[in-house]
Amino acid sequence: xNWPRALLTDxxxxxxxxxxxxxxxxxKGVTFQSPVDGKxxxxxxxxxxxxxxxxxxxxxxxxxxxxxxxxxxxxxxEAMHRTLRWIDRxxxxxxRPHDQNLFGIVQGGLDPVLRDIxxxxxxxxxxxxxxxxxxxxxxxxxxxxxxxxxxxxxxPEDKPRYVMGVGYPLDIVVCSALGADMYDCVYPTRTAxxxxxxxxxxxxxxxxxxxxEDTRPxxxxxxxMVCKNYTRAYIHSLVTKDAMGSQLLSFHxxxxxxxxxxxxxxSIVQGKxxxxxxxxxQKMFPKGDxxxxxxxxxxxxxxxxxxxxxxxxxIQATKVQSNLNEDEIQAV
Amino acid sequence: MALRFExxxxxxxxxxxQLTLPHFVCxxxxxxxxxxxxxxxxxxxxxxEEIGCQIILGNTYHLxxxxxxxxxxxxxxxHKFxNWPRALLTDxxxxxxxxxxxxxxxxxKGVTFQSPVDGKxxxxxxxxxxxxxxxxxxxxxxxxxxxxxxxxxxxxxxEAMHRTLRWIDRxxxxxxRPHDQNLFGIVQGGLDPVLRDIxxxxxxxxxxxxxxxxxxxxxxxxxxxxxxxxxxxxxxPEDKPRYVMGVGYPLDIVVCSALGADMYDCVYPTRTAxxxxxxxxxxxxxxxxxxxxEDTRPxxxxxxxMVCKNYTRAYIHSLVTKDAMGSQLLSFHxxxxxxxxxxxxxxSIVQGKxxxxxxxxxQKMFPKGDxxxxxxxxxxxxxxxxxxxxxxxxxIQATKVQSNLNEDEIQAV
Numbered sequence: 001x002n003w004p005r006a007l008l009t010d011x012x013x014x015x016x017x018x019x020x021x022x023x024x025x026x027x028k029g030v031t032f033q034s035p036v037d038g039k040x041x042x043x044x045x046x047x048x049x050x051x052x053x054x055x056x057x058x059x060x061x062x063x064x065x066x067x068x069x070x071x072x073x074x075x076x077x078e079a080m081h082r083t084l085r086w087i088d089r090x091x092x093x094x095x096r097p098h099d100q101n102l103f104g105i106v107q108g109g110l111d112p113v114l115r116d117i118x119x120x121x122x123x124x125x126x127x128x129x130x131x132x133x134x135x136x137x138x139x140x141x142x143x144x145x146x147x148x149x150x151x152x153x154x155x156p157e158d159k160p161r162y163v164m165g166v167g168y169p170l171d172i173v174v175c176s177a178l179g180a181d182m183y184d185c186v187y188p189t190r191t192a193x194x195x196x197x198x199x200x201x202x203x204x205x206x207x208x209x210x211x212x213e214d215t216r217p218x219x220x221x222x223x224x225m226v227c228k229n230y231t232r233a234y235i236h237s238l239v240t241k242d243a244m245g246s247q248l249l250s251f252h253x254x255x256x257x258x259x260x261x262x263x264x265x266x267s268i269v270q271g272k273x274x275x276x277x278x279x280x281x282q283k284m285f286p287k288g289d290x291x292x293x294x295x296x297x298x299x300x301x302x303x304x305x306x307x308x309x310x311x312x313x314x315i316q317a318t319k320v321q322s323n324l325n326e327d328e329i330q331a332v
Numbered sequence: 333m334a335l336r337f338e339x340x341x342x343x344x345x346x347x348x349x350q351l352t353l354p355h356f357v358c359x360x361x362x363x364x365x366x367x368x369x370x371x372x373x374x375x376x377x378x379x380x381e382e383i384g385c386q387i388i389l390g391n392t393y394h395l396x397x398x399x400x401x402x403x404x405x406x407x408x409x410x411h412k413f414x415n416w417p418r419a420l421l422t423d424x425x426x427x428x429x430x431x432x433x434x435x436x437x438x439x440x441k442g443v444t445f446q447s448p449v450d451g452k453x454x455x456x457x458x459x460x461x462x463x464x465x466x467x468x469x470x471x472x473x474x475x476x477x478x479x480x481x482x483x484x485x486x487x488x489x490x491e492a493m494h495r496t497l498r499w500i501d502r503x504x505x506x507x508x509r510p511h512d513q514n515l516f517g518i519v520q521g522g523l524d525p526v527l528r529d530i531x532x533x534x535x536x537x538x539x540x541x542x543x544x545x546x547x548x549x550x551x552x553x554x555x556x557x558x559x560x561x562x563x564x565x566x567x568x569p570e571d572k573p574r575y576v577m578g579v580g581y582p583l584d585i586v587v588c589s590a591l592g593a594d595m596y597d598c599v600y601p602t603r604t605a606x607x608x609x610x611x612x613x614x615x616x617x618x619x620x621x622x623x624x625x626e627d628t629r630p631x632x633x634x635x636x637x638m639v640c641k642n643y644t645r646a647y648i649h650s651l652v653t654k655d656a657m658g659s660q661l662l663s664f665h666x667x668x669x670x671x672x673x674x675x676x677x678x679x680s681i682v683q684g685k686x687x688x689x690x691x692x693x694x695q696k697m698f699p700k701g702d703x704x705x706x707x708x709x710x711x712x713x714x715x716x717x718x719x720x721x722x723x724x725x726x727x728i729q730a731t732k733v734q735s736n737l738n739e740d741e742i743q744a745v
Contacts, residue, residue: 001647002642212399213406213407225376225378229378229415230415231407233399233403233413234370234413236399237369237399237413238369238371240398242371243374243656244372244373244375247374247376
């Protein structure tokens with residue numbers, strides 16, 4: 001790739017479960033049909049780690065038994081326990097502990113008891129870092145933040161915490177307030193391919209007719225190459241007919257996410273984190289109608305956001321969110 | 333007239349010049365990438381500047397449909413819209429209409445066609461084409477010509493040539509911005525030297541800022557192709573730029589430059605990139621080929637471009653079969669190659685080293701000395717001695733019919 005900075009590889013488990021409908025999970029591993037030739041194949045913890053050892057990333061992920069948080073019942077408990085049994089197989093198979101960091105993944109659905117068992121089990125193995133898995137899969141936001149809060153409260157202080165599959169800028173700010181450190185998501189680049197830009201106010205849909213004559217940059221406050229060089233009108237003309245439109249939006253969206261990361265880091269270092277959070281929320285919710293789950297999470301995080309909340313809070317029906325939910329708050 | 337054309341060096345018929353346009357000072361010979369929709373597929377404006385691109389071609393037909401010339405005009409012209417600070421050239425829209433729209437019909441009025449947007453009958457006249465191009469604001473605009481493919485024979489060719497001359501007067505009359513946009517006429521006449529001669533004289537009479545040689549690069553055999561170019565460059569004015577439309581392959585560009593042409597455009601470099609093919613000194617390299625999967629060399633070890641400095645054939649091979657980034661990296665390399673070729677043509681002519689450049693170029697492409705006969709013939713007329721790179725015995729090759737998408741190009745070893 002000629003990438004001189006860090007790399008992280010996932011275990012391969014999630015794709016197999018999410019992309020291959022005929023995948024089946026047993027104690028051995030994940031059996032699936034090879035998309036190349038249809039043959040039955042098996043991805044075991046040992047094989048996943050072996051593959052990741054060959055790829056050579058700085059951080060590698062354990063093969064875990066992932067279930068969607070929208071599922072209920074005994075499957076969740078089974079998956080959590082299997083994840084703990086598999087972590088030992090992953091550790092045993094790991095041939096390069098001196099230059100590759102194996103992270104364990106906390107499972108357990110939305111059940112605090114199961115999550116607690118899993119956290120303790122993984123912490124016992126004294127891994128270099130821990131991920132909070134099984135979220136960002138359609139659960140309601142209120143359940144989501146509570147699981148993150150519980151995990152960050154009980155995972156070791158001195159090791160990185162990685163919330164997998166997150167996501168929306170708002171979610172990243174909340175999770176950071178609760179003590180998480182690392183995030184990943186296809187959202188910024190995927191939404192770019194749908195013609196959507198991430199902006200401080202929320203999202204901007206470049207395919208919209210109103211963009212056709214708008215000579216402003218996507219985000220006047222953004223310092224990226226796209227915002228410095230191109231107008232909304234130009235990008236609008238591209239997004240409907242040329243891949244360059246998606247590219248420019250991907251560039252901007254990723255710059256946005258990198259800038260968000262930098263702002264989170266520096267505002268915390270400089271002791272200005274609450275101010276940053278308030279500014280962030282004010283731009284996104286100018287009328288002060290901050291969702292209740294955010295307010296609840298910030299209360300637990302002990303961050304005072306009352307200055308950006310409207311005097312009266314309305315109980316909002318919380319929406320089920322997915323990665324491709326385009327019903328995000330739109331820019332005016 | 334909104335340009336200055338100053339010849340800085342010559343070798344026989346070949347010229348190296350400085351072409352000063354409203355938005356940019358260019359060096360010729362030069363190759364213009366095609367940015368159909370107001371963008372070159374896969375490259376940002378920054379990257380185009382980085383590789384040394386001087387002029388980009390925009391397709392009037394596509395831009396007029398979306399986002400429309402009125403909007404472009406309202407927003408300050410295509411330069412501002414694309415944020416391209418250098419030069420732009422727009423074609424007339426005529427070629428797309430004929431090549432893309434099977435139901436197009438050409439009459440004295442103009443080109444009637446069915447709008448691809450809503451199916452309504454539409455008419456593109458010389459007046460309208462110029463008006464649209466005036467709104468888009470490019471440095472060079474092209475006359476609407478009556479183009480016929482060179483593979484056609486019969487009276488249609490003569491009719492089209494004469495109509496092209498009648499239409500140039502309508503284009504000139506309709507042109508509202510002669511002080512900042514240069515209207516080039518296009519020489520038609522098929523493969524018939526008599527018709528071509530009439531057309532050249534007719535256009536030269538109109539004293540235009542520059543002239544294009546049109547109607548080629550459409551499937552004719554190479555032997556006919558170079559002869560038409562040679563005839564036109566021999567009779568067009570010395571002191572004005574000559575633009576061979578739709579060319580093309582690096583070899584064709586070198587030959588046409590030897591014969592006295594200055595400007596070229598083609599979708600080939602970017603289109604062939606999207607098929608996984610890189611342009612290299614030896615010919616082409618097909619990155620999709622299995623042999624590339626483990627090849628850790630750059631596409632071209634002699635190339636200084638960002639792609640060749642940073643990525644291996646193996647990596648690009650892994651991308652071209654599954655990710656648009658593969659095509660993009662190849663587009664970047666291929667355009668860099670074309671820009672470097674342009675720079676080399678210009679500087680070798682200025683430095684009096686043109687024959688040496690041509691010989692090196694041909695040697696790399698034909699290491700066994702099996703240079704195609706049409707190239708040898710053209711170089712003879714151009715009075716460039718390439719005997720040092722020709723094999724002692726020349727074989728008569730069946731000349732192939734070439735099209736823009738002909739993937740049977742000479743492959744790299």
